[in-house]
Amino acid sequence: MYKGILFFLIACLGFTDAISDPGAGYNLSEEKGLYAKIADVPLNTGSGNIRLPELYQQTPVMLAFIFTRCTGICNPFLLHLKDNLESLGSKEKFKVLVVSFDPADSLSDLNKLAYRFGLQDNDQWIFATTPQISKLVNSAGFYPVWDSSRQQFDHDALLVGIDKEGLITKKLIGLRDVKSLNWMIRSIHDEFMLSYPLPRENMLFSCFSYDPVTGKKSPSFGLLFLVLPAILTIMLLVWFAYQSPKWRLKSAQEIPPAKN
Amino acid sequence: MNEYKFILLVFLDAAILIGLLGYYIYKSSLNPEGDKSIKNPLRKRFFFLIMLSAVLLILLAITIPKSPYFLFADKPPSKLVFVDAKQFNFIMSYQAINPKNPSAGESIELPVDQPVEFRVTSLDVNHGFGIYNSRAELVTQTQAMPGYVNRLRWEFKEPGTYKILCLEYCGLGHPVMSSSFIVK
């Protein structure tokens, strides 16, 4: 019973944590293959060889697929991710695993990449290659296509959220804003969000807006409409309080006799 | 006794009690012998209100943790089902449904005794998503609101065919808006 009351009080305080915003660039295929298990593959990292489960069993993982020869989206993708994570000021609650899906990439290529982004000493970031890349990309639902005329892979910028059980809880495709990233961070920690809004247009007044820094919803313009009736009523009553003395019935004849 | 009968019985007991109390009070006013009226009404009323508040607080503390929002929140689902409601049917698929070209996938089969998740939204007006078991009892539900996805997690304890009915009035076809899935 004490537990119940405590629970209730906490829930009352939790005014804010029901949903977050999908943010700009929401892509339908992000909802494919959710809650599937990520493949168990060996990883070669700068600090030795480990298997993927050893990683996610310690802390949840955000998995990004890139290749170092990429002249397209890979570099902006990583830079954007790095900037966004820095702006969130996120602490060591999860790892960012960057895996090359290009068999031609070696560990030293990846180390160079890490160096270029100034991430070589950042413990949160892990750069790795794997001998079983096709198993890994298939389990993540990531399908790059080799374009021999351009000598490049045709691919999405895919970020895969993996919780401590190795389940894919969320995917993000493309260069995404902080909102979306925060949504992913919460999902890889298995924080259940009861609901999320879909992208829509022309909507001026919605009830809540999402604060990416705290990851909480805050009342927005639309909520004013819920409070407005009370505000207007109170204003009317205040006006009455000032005006009504003038309306008072003065003479005794005007006031009907009270009947008892 | 299942929870449906329990709810009805609690209500009927309370209602009959109130009715009898009313009759008793009415009777007492017909031919009162001597002065039977209640003494110290202020204190008795105060006492009763404190008791009532306490009962309500206890009920609150017991029932709030049982709210559906907290059910299976920490259990990742073994199956994910996307549901788009529209006048007057439910489109269900294991894959995310494209709102511009909504189409259902294969028929839905869910595992028994494992958490599953429904992601429910609407393509037009507000709808309801009520899941009925094979005895036509409402097991769980959520609302389907356009522009938002509601996530309903549940663990089905019994295998069988489950029927879905729309539980928010949505137009002329409302009573025939239904679908079903199998749990095994």
Place this chain on the structure above:
Amino acid sequence: MASLSLKKVSSAWIITILTLFICAIVFGILMRLNQGNDIKLSPNGFYTLMTTHGLTMIGIWTVAGMVGIQYLLSRYTTVSAKLNVFALVLTIIGVIMLWISTFVGNFHTGWTFLYPFPFYIAWAKWATPLFLWSLAVLGIGWFVWSVGILVEILKKYSLKQAFAWQHLSKKDPEVTTPPFILIATVSLVGIILCLITAVILLILFFAEYYSNGSFKNDPLLMKNLTYFFGHTLANEALYLGVALLYELLPEVSGRPKFKMTWYIALAWNFTMIFVLTAFFHHMYMDFVQPLGFQMVGQLASYFASIPAAAVSALSVIFLVYGNKIKWSLTNILFFIGVIGWMIGGIGAVIDATISNNIVLHNTLWVPAHFHTYNAMGNVLFCLAFFWWVANEFAGSQETTKSHKITIGLMLIGGFGFVLMFYIAGAASVPRRFAFYPNELQIGMTTATWAAFFATLYLIAMLAIIWEIVRKCIRVFYSS
């Protein structure tokens, strides 16, 4: 005292309300017969009846309370009969517009007209704007009316006195506020708030409608506004009926008037606040609603019942118990109304519990509880007033007639009718189904029985209404 013109316009109001009441009961019985498979209405026919029934009932039993408040207020302050005429005219225009939009235009969104349903047009194109404008006309009429009544109260009492705040600080203040004035004030403030909400809701609807879709609304916000307005209005309507009870019950029972005390003052001031957030319980199954709102919804729904319902019920129990009471139809109706209110309240608390709501939300349990405290609660409070005032018009409260059969029919019919809703609701039968799928056989059986019980209730009502209307009509010929 009530002027002749006030008597006349009150009579006109009572006759209008009771005529609409009978029509709306008949609509309800037709709906139940259709659900029981006893008659065959088209879905269109069913849902236009449903929309008309809901809006008409909630409308007339709100204004019934206002008519009573205006009439009894004439004991304390000067009351404008013109205000009642103005509201009556706008109400009649509004109801005619509403009925045209439903019966001619086939508009059938139910009373909730949840956004964006009115824009998914499955009826005559003009019916959507006509429906929305009919609500605007009703809303404006009632807004002016309730502000006007509040102004009348403030002619006699200061705002603080109207809220009985002087009773909170002093034991025996110089000016005492009758409970009737306090409850009327609190309810009117609530109604003004509801109507402002309705205006905002309608403006948002019109903005989208007349901008041809370049402005879109948020379905979540619109749903909140809809229930804020609809639920709260239904609640406040009941409290208007309770105000009538506080004023008349002791008087017709031959007991001393209810005295204002600090706890009655406190209770009703609290009610004014609690009742504003209880509407969140309509949205428990909208998981998108912030969790905190859901919790506040359950808390407010539980505790809104204490100040208003529990305090009032106890007052009535202490008034009646062990005291020789002069029973007449007036106080019998008030007394049964309190019992109906309590029973409906239990049904409401069960449904307002989130863990129950998951199997009760939008089943017939919902109409079960609100029909209990309307048909067997607020309607009886207002009818008690109508009965009393009709006898005032006739010049005598003394009637030799015993109403045992009428009351018996009303009790069996009324409670039998709502019991069928409760049984079906607990058996998971959804509300607002024009007909039921085969596996919900219990829905059909209970619907047929409900139609039977509702007919008994209707017969009892006709017997009472006939006498009221007969006496009211006479007022038009007096001078």
